[in-house]
Amino acid sequence: MSKPTVLHLGDDIRWNHDFYAQLQEKFTVKRSYSMNRDGFKDALKSNKFGDFVAMYRPFWNTGGEMGNWDDELISLLPQSCKIYASAGAGFDWVDTKRMAESGIIYCNSAAACTESVADAAIWLILSTYRLFNWSSACARSCDVEQFKDANRNIAAMTHNPNGSTLGIIGLGKIGYRIAQKAFASFGMRVIYNDIRRMPTEMEEAIDATYYQSLDEMLAKSDCTVVATPFAGNMLLDADKFAKIKHGSRLVNIARGKLIDEGALISALQTGQLISAGLDVHYNEPVVNPILAKMRNVELLSHTAGASVESHVGFERLGIENILTFFKTGQALTPVNMQWIDRTKM
Numbered sequence: 001m002s003k004p005t006v007l008h009l010g011d012d013i014r015w016n017h018d019f020y021a022q023l024q025e026k027f028t029v030k031r032s033y034s035m036n037r038d039g040f041k042d043a044l045k046s047n048k049f050g051d052f053v054a055m056y057r058p059f060w061n062t063g064g065e066m067g068n069w070d071d072e073l074i075s076l077l078p079q080s081c082k083i084y085a086s087a088g089a090g091f092d093w094v095d096t097k098r099m100a101e102s103g104i105i106y107c108n109s110a111a112a113c114t115e116s117v118a119d120a121a122i123w124l125i126l127s128t129y130r131l132f133n134w135s136s137a138c139a140r141s142c143d144v145e146q147f148k149d150a151n152r153n154i155a156a157m158t159h160n161p162n163g164s165t166l167g168i169i170g171l172g173k174i175g176y177r178i179a180q181k182a183f184a185s186f187g188m189r190v191i192y193n194d195i196r197r198m199p200t201e202m203e204e205a206i207d208a209t210y211y212q213s214l215d216e217m218l219a220k221s222d223c224t225v226v227a228t229p230f231a232g233n234m235l236l237d238a239d240k241f242a243k244i245k246h247g248s249r250l251v252n253i254a255r256g257k258l259i260d261e262g263a264l265i266s267a268l269q270t271g272q273l274i275s276a277g278l279d280v281h282y283n284e285p286v287v288n289p290i291l292a293k294m295r296n297v298e299l300l301s302h303t304a305g306a307s308v309e310s311h312v313g314f315e316r317l318g319i320e321n322i323l324t325f326f327k328t329g330q331a332l333t334p335v336n337m338q339w340i341d342r343t344k345m
């Protein structure tokens with residue numbers, strides 16, 4: 001009997017060759033490599049990859065050249081396709097509801113990069129308190145006057161995070177890990193806003209307080225961290241910045257489009273916010289040049305999740321999702337089960 005087909009999108013396997021061999025034992029693996037949208041659409045229309053049962057994208061460098069997975073693309077997938085297991089925590093580029101309507105489970109890989117993203121958030125949080133960006137830029141300038149300026153003046157403007165209040169928007173896997181680290185390392189008081197409240201024992205473990213109202217949480221946070229998925233709507237606009245605690249800080253490790261960058265810049269210029277730390281940007285890969293010039297703003301190149309450990313984990317988790325799903329009928333990290341018609345599985 002012939003083996004079912006898995007369509008492997010994009011990057012080669014880099015770390016998990018033995019594990020990939022297990023996938024190849026059970027499935028015929030076909031490769032799309034890097035196809036642009038038109039090429040990929042033509043390939044699907046002509047059934048170039050056959051009636052594949054799963055799609056696997058082991059890393060984020062390539063395999064996304066076809067652009068957003070919207071109705072146009074999803075409607076071209078063969079009816080045989082049941083699961084798409086992809087690298088990455090965020091899935092703002094996939095209409096997961098539309099996929100579910102075609103009976104396809106989408107699995108993300110947040111679990112594989114949680115540690116890296118949470119570590120990067122801690123870096124950004126610390127930097128918003130201690131203004132390391134400013135100190136680092138002065139040292140890198142190799143200019144004696146700038147060095148002296150930082151050395152003399154930073155102390156009067158920076159603070160220890162210990163005992164201050166960290167407000168987390170989105171206490172999912174990553175948000176919770178950030179909270180654990182900030183609570184354990186800096187003794188920060190954790191408050192959070194989410195659509196769902198955490199179980200009591202999880203709240204108690206980090207002494208966290210739930211705020212159903214985002215506005216009320218923003219008014220209490222000394223540092224707000226955005227750790228929620230982008231679901232098509234902006235979260236922090238001028239109205240929200242007017243409600244945020246005066247003189248507080250902002251960190252974003254989620255998605256740039258959650259924040260109105262113009263409003264953020266105004267909040268930083270008026271002192272409503274005293275600093276910010278951003279891994280993600282509204283117009284990636286273009287970084288806002290006004291933010292780039294602000295010495296109280298730490299900027300990264302969307303690398304919060306980028307580590308060997310995340311990469312190893314992305315490759316593994318995608319394969320595990322596919323193998324487990326076809327063995328047990330259940331995927332490990334699905335995000336769209338609420339829309340899947342289980343009677344058709």
Ligand SMILES: O=C(O)C(=O)CO
Nearest residue numbers: 088089090303304305
């Ligand atoms: O995995 C993702 O989606 C990330 O943005 C990690 O930083």
